[in-house]
Amino acid sequence: xxxxxxxxxxxxxxxISGDPVVYSIAFRTLLISISATALASFIFxxxxxxxxxxxxxxxxFLLSIIQTFYSIPTVLVGMLVFLFISRAGPxxxxxxxxxxxxIVLGEVLLIAPIITGLTISALAGLGRNISDTALSxxxxxxxxxLKVLSESRYMVLTAVLMGFGRxxxxxGVAIIVGGNISGYTRTLTTAIALGVGKGETAASxxxxxxxxxxxxxxxxxxxxxxHSEK
Numbered sequence: 001x002x003x004x005x006x007x008x009x010x011x012x013x014x015x016i017s018g019d020p021v022v023y024s025i026a027f028r029t030l031l032i033s034i035s036a037t038a039l040a041s042f043i044f045x046x047x048x049x050x051x052x053x054x055x056x057x058x059x060x061f062l063l064s065i066i067q068t069f070y071s072i073p074t075v076l077v078g079m080l081v082f083l084f085i086s087r088a089g090p091x092x093x094x095x096x097x098x099x100x101x102x103i104v105l106g107e108v109l110l111i112a113p114i115i116t117g118l119t120i121s122a123l124a125g126l127g128r129n130i131s132d133t134a135l136s137x138x139x140x141x142x143x144x145x146l147k148v149l150s151e152s153r154y155m156v157l158t159a160v161l162m163g164f165g166r167x168x169x170x171x172g173v174a175i176i177v178g179g180n181i182s183g184y185t186r187t188l189t190t191a192i193a194l195g196v197g198k199g200e201t202a203a204s205x206x207x208x209x210x211x212x213x214x215x216x217x218x219x220x221x222x223x224x225x226x227h228s229e230k
Contacts, residue, residue: 031190036108040107048119
């Protein structure tokens with residue numbers, strides 16, 4: 001017990017003193033996860049709008065598939081990305097394997113169903129009153145979509161934050177396609193896993209505290225946004 005308390009004290013000292021290794025890993029994790037979330041939002045929020053505002057055969061089945069992929073295992077996504085960007089894969093010529101870009105790509109695919117599905121749910125939650133009113137007042141299709149997005153902005157932002165929370169806490173993608181390279185692709189989760197295996201308890205606890213703090217910030221922000229929507 002005394003060894004654990006000592007490790008906790010050391011970890012807190014590392015955080016307070018601004019340990020360069022700990023903070024470089026935290027900054028790299030944030031940069032990768034924010035990049036993945038921004039890219040996924042740019043692609044999949046418009047896709048969610050296309051799905052929601054159009055009627056087509058198989059729409060309900062598609063929504064079920066999207067929701068099924070909310071909890072897709074991160075190692076499965078990592079494996080699929082690895083197969084595509086490895087030297088033998090169709091995208092092997094890009095040389096992305098074991099790079100931050102590979103982790104960003106994997107995290108984009110990981111959080112795509114979350115951002116898409118939750119955005120569709122946010123748009124559906126408003127009903128048809130706003131869209132019908134906008135169209136009756138002469139708004140074009142794009143103007144109507146932007147109006148509905150504006151009215152559901154808090155819930156859409158919640159979807160983005162949920163995606164970010166999933167990205168920042170994943171480990172499978174980062175290990176498989178990132179390689180956990182020190183100073184290059186090592187993230188909070190992979191560093192914690194490595195530190196525990198090497199017996200570096202204090203550093204692992206420090207990284208865990210930062211990861212927990214990020215998760216709490218995301219959770220609190222989501223709760224605030226949900227209350228703002230009400």
